[in-house]
Amino acid sequence: NAGVMQNPRHLVRRRGQEARLRCSPMKGHSHVYWYRQLPEEGLKFMVYLQKENIIDESGMPKERFSAEFPKEGPSILRIQQVVRGDSAAYFCASSPQGLAQETQYFGPGTRLLVL
């Protein structure tokens, strides 16, 4: 029973490039959350998605960031024209139905370094 999978685990990009982070939720989970952890800080909510729908993107920066969770395949967090301030660990979590009582299960994270 595989947990939440994220890839790549580490990603290095130069300023101006694009970064694509992938998240495969646990089997049977249709709700995905993305969080960002900046150095020396806690995790900050970015976006909450169900299959083919963005439910809450209140934590997403207004520009350069986008997320999707297609009917088939993993959820993708896309960062265009990366800047050094985007360097962080990006975590994905999933839950079965998005209910308050459910645990969010976290993946191992993608550590993005922007040179």
Add this chain to the structure above:
Amino acid sequence: AQSVTQPDIHITVSEGASLELRCNYSYGATPYLFWYVQSPGQGLQLLLKYFSGDTLVQGIKGFEAEFKRSQSSFNLRKPSVHWSDAAEYFCAVGAEYGGATNKLIFGTGTLLAVQP
């Protein structure tokens, strides 16, 4: 707005000693509260959670936490710390959006070091 405060950034305890990590929250209704642990370079693992009922919650690895509404606190405790408990601990509150609680607001974390 919901928020979580973890007053202690770093804590060092001796192996075998007791541990208490503090967490205070701000929330308008009955909160959903969580404690997660993060080992270096790893993701987060749930230790325990509180939704309702008994205010003393038991978790994995011998941890427990007590919800105190009057103090807006949800402190994590362990009677005897093991060296393998060295990690970063995050308290989180479930936040509502559109009537459904579906995102977590995290504190800044407490880094625990264990001395032999």
